[in-house]
Amino acid sequence: MDLEIVALHQNHTWDLVDPLAAVNIIGYKRVYKLKHKLNGSIDKYKARLVAKGYHQTLSLDYFETFSPVVKAATIRIILTVAISFQWEVH
Numbered sequence: 001m002d003l004e005i006v007a008l009h010q011n012h013t014w015d016l017v018d019p020l021a022a023v024n025i026i027g028y029k030r031v032y033k034l035k036h037k038l039n040g041s042i043d044k045y046k047a048r049l050v051a052k053g054y055h056q057t058l059s060l061d062y063f064e065t066f067s068p069v070v071k072a073a074t075i076r077i078i079l080t081v082a083i084s085f086q087w088e089v090h
Helices: 002-011 072-083
Strands: 028-036 043-050
Touching: none
Parallel strands: none
Antiparallel strands: 028 043
């Protein structure tokens, strides 16, 4: 896991900065999981870095929320607009 963190830092996925004095620092934890095949052998190793968001306070640590999940209705609307304007969809 440490090698992954170093690789992400070297690829400039994020920048480490000093925390501000008035900011609540949110902790994290690493979650590891093994995925198994049907015969019981190990298929792959999975790891996630999870922020402990329950330590946050609205209007102090954050002002809005965002969920990176697209609803099916949104996709249908975008495709309908693309068809009506004859846009090319990739």
